[in-house]
Amino acid sequence: MTAGSSKDAVKAALTTQALETPSWAYGNSGTRFKVFAQPGVPRTPQEKLDDAARVHAHTGVAPTVALHIPWDRVDDYGALADHAAKRGLRLGTINANVFQDDDYRLGSVTNPDPAVRRKAVAHLLECVDIMDATGSKDLKLWFSDGTNYPGQDDLRDRQDRLSEALRTVYDRLGDDQRMLLEYKLFEPAFYATDVPDWGTAYAHCLKLGPKAQVVVDTGHHAPGTNIEFIVATLLREGRLGGFDFNSRFYADDDLMVGAADPFQLFRIMYEVVRGGGLATGASGAPGVAFMLDQCHNIETKIPAIIRSVMNVQEATAKALLVDAEALSDAQRRGDVLAANGALMDAYNTDVRPLLAEVREESGLAPDPLRAYERSGWQEQIVEDRVGGVQAGWGA
Ligand code: PSV
Ligand code: MN
Numbered sequence: 244m245t246a247g248s249s250k251d252a253v254k255a256a257l258t259t260q261a262l263e264t265p266s267w268a269y270g271n272s273g274t275r276f277k278v279f280a281q282p283g284v285p286r287t288p289q290e291k292l293d294d295a296a297r298v299h300a301h302t303g304v305a306p307t308v309a310l311h312i313p314w315d316r317v318d319d320y321g322a323l324a325d326h327a328a329k330r331g332l333r334l335g336t337i338n339a340n341v342f343q344d345d346d347y348r349l350g351s352v353t354n355p356d357p358a359v360r361r362k363a364v365a366h367l368l369e370c371v372d373i374m375d376a377t378g379s380k381d382l383k384l385w386f387s388d389g390t391n392y393p394g395q396d397d398l399r400d401r402q403d404r405l406s407e408a409l410r411t412v413y414d415r416l417g418d419d420q421r422m423l424l425e426y427k428l429f430e431p432a433f434y435a436t437d438v439p440d441w442g443t444a445y446a447h448c449l450k451l452g453p454k455a456q457v458v459v460d461t462g463h464h465a466p467g468t469n470i471e472f473i474v475a476t477l478l479r480e481g482r483l484g485g486f487d488f489n490s491r492f493y494a495d496d497d498l499m500v501g502a503a504d505p506f507q508l509f510r511i512m513y514e515v516v517r518g519g520g521l522a523t524g525a526s527g528a529p530g531v532a533f534m535l536d537q538c539h540n541i542e543t544k545i546p547a548i549i550r551s552v553m554n555v556q557e558a559t560a561k562a563l564l565v566d567a568e569a570l571s572d573a574q575r576r577g578d579v580l581a582a583n584g585a586l587m588d589a590y591n592t593d594v595r596p597l598l599a600e601v602r603e604e605s606g607l608a609p610d611p612l613r614a615y616e617r618s619g620w621q622e623q624i625v626e627d628r629v630g631g632v633q634a635g636w637g638a
């Protein structure tokens with residue numbers, strides 16, 4: 244599938260794209276100033292899956308759900324996978340959490356204290372055990388590790404400790420499992436973050452081996468960063484493991500993907516299409532994982548997640564509509580305006596009717612948001628569920 248293919252090919256590509264929604268997006272969340280409790284919010288991991296099933300039912304493209312451990316800790320992960328399967332879902336990426344414990348004040352896997360490092364690595368290994376039980380293929384690692392003051396710790400030693408921990412976890416992965424390493428410019432560390440950028444993540448992944456890949460969280464860059472360049476580069480190198488989609492105005496805002504800057508999302512998706520990232524990898528191996536990493540603090544959660552899925556689909560459809568021939572012809576001729584125009588023509592196309600057609604052809608309602616509204620699910624959960632849980636962070 245290349246950009247600018249026939250309408251049928253574009254439609255086919257759109258039905259095969261799968262987006263993963265995060266369990267934490269269904270729970271209550273907020274900022275460090277306030278967590279707003281919403282009526283009807285899930286009280287258990289099972290109820291989060293029940294809500295995720297509604298997103299999949301109306302969009303048809305959200306069949307997997309990412310878990311965050313320990314936010315979604317249960318006694319029996321096999322039973323949780325069965326709960327998902329009964330609702331037409333699968334459990335997706337397992338997100339490790341080594342950032343919410345007093346022991347991690349000076350870091351987790353890069354902590355100067357070997358006992359703390361052992362504790363962090365034990366959690367990461369436990370996450371791989373959970374992947375074995377759930378059938379999950381991807382382990383997502385984000386480290387809040389870093390330092391606040393120059394001289395606080397040795398920057399190079401911290402990289403060595405990180406490298407050692409990653410190696411231990413990498414060696415524990417099964418043949419069909421991957422490690423997805425996320426980077427983030429800053430926060431909660433402010434002077435130096437141990438995995439601050441794609442270059443650092445890429446260097447570690449390269450050393451580890453092919454099962455280690457980089458995750459691009461769209462909210463984790465400095466303002467003005469050309470994220471699509473990073474995407475193009477990682478795809479060229481075969482190391483783009485996936486996305487944590489969300490959008491930002493200032494920092495790691497975790498707003499709905501495509502809300503703040505739909506043009507940026509289009510440019511990213513164009514590079515994904517251009518680099519062959521929409522297809523699954525060779526012999527069915529997992530390709531680029533399209534995950535959301537968002538929190539819905541003030542808006543109703545399930546429709547916000549549906550809207551986010553639709554935003555990614557719209558950006559993907561526009562990327563697929565780029566006339567590749569006209570574009571490369573203009574590029575070869577050095578016709579700057581025609582080349583830019585080829586991209587802009589696709590971006591300015593209203594793809595909503597095309598996506599409505601795709602849904603109807605798959606037996607879905609053309610407008611997932613209206614379909615959700617009509618389903619009565621929101622009223623039912625508000626009535627049935629009392630005391631929804633916090634997503635796990637942001638208190
Ligand atoms: C860190 O900011 C992050 O993006 C990581 O992916 C975490 O796991 C996630 O947020 C939690 O929302
Ligand atoms: Mn993330």
Ligand code: MN
Nearest residue numbers: 460462463495
């Ligand atoms: Mn983030």
